[in-house]
Amino acid sequence: MSKADEKRALRSAARFYAVQALFQMETSGQTVEKVRAEFENFRIGAEGEDETWVEADITLFRTLLEMAVDQQAKIDQMTDRALVAKWPIARIDPTLRALFRAAGAEFVECDTPPRVVIVEFVQLAQAFFPEGKESKFVNAVLDHMAREAKPEAFA
DSSP states (O other): OOOOHHHHHHHHHHHHHHHHHHHHHHHHHHHHHHHHIIIIIIITTOOOOOOOOOOOHHHHHHHHHHHHHHEEEHHHHHHHEEEEEEOGGGGGGGHHHHHHHHHHHHHHHHOOOOHHHHHHHHHHHHHHHHHHHHHHHHHHHHHHHHEEEOOOGGG
């Protein structure tokens, strides 16, 4: 695997873990500090008898997690504007909510090209919802969010 491919894989894993961590925070009521420590100490790169957790770009993982929490109101408002009026963010699946928050954090806080963020998170949606139409929904919502967060990338 080339260095570029390895870096891409580590960033993809960071996004995956960030979505999982945000989902866990919402469903368990745990703090960002507690969940971050659990992921960094017991999941990311951990090897157990039954499974091995892949390595991830820890810096990106922390950034997405921290910014999704710190900027949650702003990101949720951006998401709400991208959703149909009948479907405010509070009514959507918690996994999708976590995914939108992680992607929103990357749009708002990182220099990643918006189209890369969209592709990455659509692939995550396909992994979380292999049977459903969620990935098309995610693509549409993220496209709207990206155009709001980084309009210059679409000029």
